[in-house]
Amino acid sequence: MKKLLAILPLGALAACSSAPTPMSFAPLDYSYLRPITLNVANLNVVNNYVPSPSEATLEAQDPVPLAATLVTMLQHRLQPSGTPGTGTVTVQVVSITEAGGNLNGAMTVDVNLTSADGRSTAFTEASVTASQTAPDSNSGPDMQAALYQMTKTLMTQMNVQLPYQIMHNIPSWVVGSAAGGAAPGMGGAAGGIIQAAPLSAPGGAAAPATGTPPVAAPVNTNAAVPNYLPGAGPAALGAPQ
Secondary structure, three states, X not given: OHHHHHHHHHHXXXXXXXXXXXXXXXOOOOOOXXXXXXXXXXXXXXXXXXXXXXXXXXXXXXXXXXXXXXXXXXXXXXXXXXXXXXXXXXXXXXXXXXXXXXXXXXXXXXXEXXXXXXXXEEEEEEEEEEEEEOOOOOXXXXXXXXXXXXXXXXXXXXXXXXXXXXXXXXXHHEOOOOOOOOOOOOOOHHHHOOOOOOOEOOOOOEOOOOOOOOOOOOXXXXXXOOOOOOOOOHHHOOOOO
């Protein structure tokens, strides 16, 4: 009997050692990307999207929840300049769904800007989509890994598409760029830093364009985030223009 009791703890240890090791996922951090500064004093980021029950279930399994990751990126990348005016960045769609054996992701972000006197407004929208094969299991490590990859893919696309749409549609509202100029980091004077075309002050003439000194590009130290030039235009990712 004493021998049997001595063997039991060893068996319990063997069972514990066979348990799968939990997967770890690096946070998706985009703070190293150069901010886009807009000619407004106040800029708010709002998430208007309400997920369906099935979307909420998938998001709860995502190691880096899609909506929170997108909102955090927008808060870091889009910055106000202090020029009188207001802006609202609205998340209209931020979803991952499962259908027909695939995971399908979509994001849509609107940017609305208004001068202090309300006479000048600007609008642009960025949308991205992605699809990949869903894992056999609806939960567990395989689904977590798939959701992580989908989130990473959508965020990579949005970090190209959003700067492109801003620079393409409302360049005069961006500090450090000329109307119709290249997106930050994409050529132009001083290695991508080109002159701004500020908004007119309320009731006054437009301020003269001023040069912006070169700024050293931030370095990406997060292995989970790919290195690429934001503002390269959606063609590189096959996103709609």
